[in-house]
Amino acid sequence: MAVNTIVRQARTRVRAEREAVDAKADAVEAFADRIADLTATPPSPPPLAATVTAGTPRSRQSDDRCRAVRQAFADTIRPHSVADVADDEPLLETVRAELSDSIAVALAPTTDRSFSPGLKRAIVSATSDRRTELATLARALERERTALDDAQATVETVTDWLLDADETPLTGLGFDALRTRHETLATHRNRCTDLTDRRQAFLRAATERSTGTRISHRSLGHYLYEDFPVDHPVLATATRLDSVCVSCQRAVRDHLVRRA
Template sequence: MCQESIDLSETTAHRALRTVKREKEITSEKLTQIERFRQKVHGMNGADTASVAGFRGDGSGGVRTVASPDPTTGCVCGDVVEAFDETLNRCEPERDLTRSMSGELGTEFASVLLRDREAGFGSELKQAVLSSVDERRSQLRVLEEALGTEKASVGAAIEAVESLDESLVTEDELLGLGFDELRQKHGSLIYLHDDCESLIQERQETLSKTTKEATEAGLRHNSLTGYLYEELQTDHPVLSTLTEAVRVCEDREHEVRKHICKAV
């Protein structure tokens, strides 16, 4: 492989970094908005006992049914939907309300709140929603930290690749270098080669660590990188870029050695 076969100034890792930065911004905004949403829900007056007789929890945070459709006092489910639309739903405008609520509150709560907007928002349902919000807030905090780790990992890979890009010279330029300059160039390539291989190892360790942390936190996405990079051409853009960089190093090392032999 020759160095022209990969554009080291615009790799899949560069695209991955833009994706991570955007997702981190969205997650940080969600943490701000989920606090606003929680405050709105916490301040809502629950419907009286009679109006919520139809709601039942299943013992594990799930929802089996919903309140009476004719509350006499207190807020209704539609008020919660409106509060969500004014806060968390603004973080990702491209997502529709149903999908957004399902993602942030869970499918069961989204279904109940959206289906029965005129039903009373009883105290039991209110507490269940607040518990779901607290759980999601904890997940978002873990996700924000994981995205920070991912951003640093991708950034380190890009820095190494860009250093390699700056060190590459054309065949014509190699012809103009003397023995000492060629040896120096070869040494630089070996250093960058080793750096990329070390980053591959570190990247694998980072992937394992962040996946474990996300799973332990109960995040709904089984694979953070799979979720992040589903629109890119590869599931592992950073490893792919670093592997390509190693191949470029090996190719150029071989070319430089050929010129060193000629210069002896």
């Protein structure tokens, strides 16, 4: 009997995403360590003749440190950031997406900004924010994995019984056995309904961040399963199983009526 097993595929997808998030978190940690090792240089007052120009000129040493920040980012975070976009995305565009517009501008080789204590603090703060976001995403993925494990247990209970029952044709069952099969199918339909209710309640919830913002489970599902043939693998599977049980019940009832 062909039964939709897309929940199993969803579990594989969540596992892969969790591994990617963990790898990115490690990369952000490595970037933070390299930034911590760089010494910021307080900006020097510009010469009187230069006051008509914007910004504070970089020293050679400060320029080298901005270059070191760009290289650290390229070595650590960037490989995990461009996985879903074109590999030829400019480095500073990736910095902009991962940290901020202002940091990307400050680190640009064409910008007349030094690697000042203020810039270092901004980078450290942005990096800390990314670590918090990734930790929250990891928790949301773990909750999704747990929910999928629960769903898979229900799916296997129903499908295992259906496959086993399919081995015995209805013509080989007596009246009492047919009635028991009908009642068992009703129990499995209740399991499908309960699974649907649990999943809908889960999708209405969210994983909270320490900052007070949150990751909606529904939006996380849209992101995770955007390439799947169905938007909601658990709900689609529960609906499919219930439909199979309804068809089986109908066939059993026909036999019961004929033998009554």
